[in-house]
Amino acid sequence: MPDPVHRVELTEQAEALLHTLIGQHGAVMFHQSGGCCDGSSPMCYPRGEFRVGASDVLLGYLDADTPFWMSADQFEYWRHTHLTVDVVAGRGSGFSLEAPEGVRFLIRSRLFTDEETAYLQAQPPPRTGADSPH
Known part of the structure; x- marks a missing residue:
């Protein structure tokens, strides 16, 4: 089992696009709202242009220290x-x-393995917007 277990990662193509966008816009972030239509897709914004809510969950950091x-x-x-x-x-x-x-x-998603789930359950809960400076 990989250590640590990551909740979110990028494909090579997404990583390349991320670097292109950072080159054009500076530091960026992702937010996934779970809304309908395009709201169910991850949205990429310039860092600081989208206000994270207190209940939003930080799944992790992608390449180039990009929060998701x-x-x-x-x-x-x-x-x-x-x-x-x-x-x-x-x-x-x-x-x-x-x-x-x-x-x-x-x-794209897959269920965590039993080992990955056990690892994540043994960790502190993910940070939320209430825990992070905006």
Whole structure:
């Protein structure tokens, strides 16, 4: 079992796009709201342009120290899954930074193994927006 267990990771294609966006916009962040339509896709924003709520959950940091936040309701639904941020062709929301590139981020998921679940349960709970400076 990998140590530590990560809740969220990037595909190589998503990592390359992330670096392109950082080059264009500076530091960025992800937020997944779990809303309908494009709200169910991870949104990429310039860091500081999206205000994280007190109940939002920090799933972890991706490449280039990029935080990935998720709404508390969505986290409760997906807490048992490992998330992989990927990229596909097509326009997503106009609010996410990748939209002008003709691609959109999406989430691929798998259930954590029993070993990964045990590891995560032995850790402190993930930080929330209430724990973090904005």
